[in-house]
Amino acid sequence: MFNALAVCTTVVVGVMVGVEFSVAFVINPILNALPDDSTLRGRAHGGRMLGAVMPVWYIGSLALVTAWAITGRHHHDTGLVATSGALLLLSVIMSILLLVPINDRGKTWTPEDRPADWRRQMNRWDRYHYARVAVIVAAFALLVTALA
Template sequence: MLNALEVFTTVVVGVMVGVEFSVAFVMNRIFNALPEDADQLARAHGGRMLGAVMPVWYITSVVLVAVWAIAGWHRPGAGLAVTAGALLMVSVIMSILLLVPINNQGKTWTPENRPADWKEQMNRWDRYHYVRVAVIIAAFAFLAAALV
């Protein structure tokens, strides 16, 4: 049963990493190439859609890793799972303190009501997101290492 939990957790975190990597290095680059209004509208829509899903995904990932670490405390790799969980907690804290406030504003913007510095705010969100992606990739790597 613990093996199934470990694999399931690794897959859940891995898919989350894939989505966030895609946002950082694929979707936002596509959005940035669109005309200004389309770029801003696409980011607002993405902020609403992913802003609803990702908090559940992040918290679920942390809980799954915590259960793995507790249930497998006696097994090799438990320390790696704990490290992965700590990194995922860092990503949640980063999200709450740095990314969510920008996202909550950006998802309500339209071409008519967006602030003059909206691009600078989106660039700041992107920079924070790159760091968060690096953190969750590291967490995923620790989970993968804990499996072997």
């Protein structure tokens, strides 16, 4: 059962990392290359769609890592799992404090009512997102190391 938890946790976190990596380095660069109205509409739609899913995914991942750390507390790799959990907690805090406020504004924008600085706000979101991706990639690498 413990091994199943470890594998399941690693897969769930890994897929989340893949989605967030894709947003940062594939989806948003594609959207940013489109004309302004299309960029805005695409990013607003993505903000609504992923904004509904990602909180559950982040908290669920953190819960799985916490369960792994607790059930495996006597294993030699518990420090790696606990550190991964701390990084995932940091990513949740970063999300709440830095990314969600921008996303909450951006997901309601339309070409008719967007603020003058909408691109600057999206660029700020992107920079925060790059940092969050680095944090969750590190968390994932620790889980893979603990699993190996």
